[in-house]
Amino acid sequence: MIPGELPKLPFIVKPFILYLFLSLSFLAFIYLQTPRHTFKKDPTNHSPDLKIRPGYSSYDVYIERQLNKTLNPKLRQIWTTRDWNRKVEVFSRFFDSLKQRKLLFNGSKALCVGARVGQEVAALKRIGVNDSVGIDLVPYPPLVLKGDFHHQPFDAETFDFEFSNVFDHALYPDKFVGEIERTLKPGGICVLHVALSRRADKYSANDLYSVKPLIELFKQSEVVKVRNVDGFGLDTEVVFRKNKNRNK
Numbered sequence: 001m002i003p004g005e006l007p008k009l010p011f012i013v014k015p016f017i018l019y020l021f022l023s024l025s026f027l028a029f030i031y032l033q034t035p036r037h038t039f040k041k042d043p044t045n046h047s048p049d050l051k052i053r054p055g056y057s058s059y060d061v062y063i064e065r066q067l068n069k070t071l072n073p074k075l076r077q078i079w080t081t082r083d084w085n086r087k088v089e090v091f092s093r094f095f096d097s098l099k100q101r102k103l104l105f106n107g108s109k110a111l112c113v114g115a116r117v118g119q120e121v122a123a124l125k126r127i128g129v130n131d132s133v134g135i136d137l138v139p140y141p142p143l144v145l146k147g148d149f150h151h152q153p154f155d156a157e158t159f160d161f162e163f164s165n166v167f168d169h170a171l172y173p174d175k176f177v178g179e180i181e182r183t184l185k186p187g188g189i190c191v192l193h194v195a196l197s198r199r200a201d202k203y204s205a206n207d208l209y210s211v212k213p214l215i216e217l218f219k220q221s222e223v224v225k226v227r228n229v230d231g232f233g234l235d236t237e238v239v240f241r242k243n244k245n246r247n248k
């Protein structure tokens with residue numbers, strides 16, 4: 001060997017290095033070509049007691065899935081006829097109980113979130129809470145207006161009272177709660193019926209295992225009452241009051 005010259009690499013090394021280089025470039029290429037999962041899951045997914053269901057690859061897929069049931073003509077027929085009175089009566093009893101506890105008044109301006117055909121709105125009107133309306137992805141006038149609960153179509157501080165039994169349909173629970181707190185007046189009441197012990201239906205977007213994550217989401221409110229109820233498969237009623245102090 002001539003001094004100063006690099007030692008000759010064994011003949012096998014050169015093609016090996018070339019091979020290594022090419023494979024790494026190929027892997028890097030594949031990696032960069034793979035679409036990243038830019039559709040962000042809700043940050044509250046970190047709580048073990050609130051899990052966002054996988055499989056909603058985009059917001060459109062989520063909405064399409066919700067609409068699939070809500071728009072079903074046969075079901076809409078049943079909801080507005082056979083089911084109507086029974087559900088209005090059960091909702092009326094829940095709302096009457098809230099009235100007795102001075103959480104709801106005839107003069108309350110009330111919103112029902114995810115009201116579908118609006119049996120809960122009809123119940124509020126039946127017991128004298130006349131200024132009541134619902135929102136849902138599908139409108140059912142005059143009781144239910146079109147609106148997404150992730151982005152309520154109302155100004156801040158509009159309602160004295162909000163009711164919902166569709167928390168499990170929220171793909172973004174923090175937005176669902178944030179919008180309720182935004183549109184409630186200071187001191188306003190929010191009543192949620194949720195399923196804790198049994199799994200909600202196949203159209204749900206999240207599963208809730210305790211009230212803890214729910215209470216954490218209500219950043220501008222205090223818990224008034226948690227109790228067991230029997231409300232169409234939902235077993236727990238949680239009542240919140242939005243703080244009167246706006247800086248809190």
Ligand SMILES: C[S@@+](CC[C@H](N)C(=O)[O-])C[C@H]1O[C@@H](n2cnc3c(N)ncnc32)[C@H](O)[C@@H]1O
Binds near residue numbers: 067116119166170232
């Ligand atoms: C289980 S149903 C409950 C209907 C009604 N509250 C009742 O008890 O009869 C869930 C409702 O939530 C509605 N929904 C789902 N996602 C929604 C969203 N992002 N904004 C508004 N409504 C939504 C659905 O269209 C459906 O009508």
Ligand SMILES: *[C@@H]1O[C@H](CO)[C@@H](O)[C@H](O)[C@H]1NC(C)=O
Binds near residue numbers: 064
């Ligand atoms: C909606 O329902 C129809 C008929 O029931 C079904 O063919 C379709 O795949 C459903 N779409 C979604 C997004 O679930």
Ligand SMILES: *[C@@H]1O[C@H](CO)[C@@H](O)[C@H](O)[C@H]1NC(C)=O
Binds near residue numbers: 106126128129
């Ligand atoms: C509220 O409205 C109901 C139904 O119209 C009526 O029976 C009741 O007396 C009213 N309550 C008050 C406190 O005005």
Ligand SMILES: *[C@@H]1O[C@H](CO)[C@@H](O)[C@H](O)[C@H]1NC(C)=O
Binds near residue numbers: 107128130
């Ligand atoms: C609510 O509406 C009912 C029926 O339309 C009416 O009898 C009642 O006086 C109204 N109550 C209030 C507080 O406006």
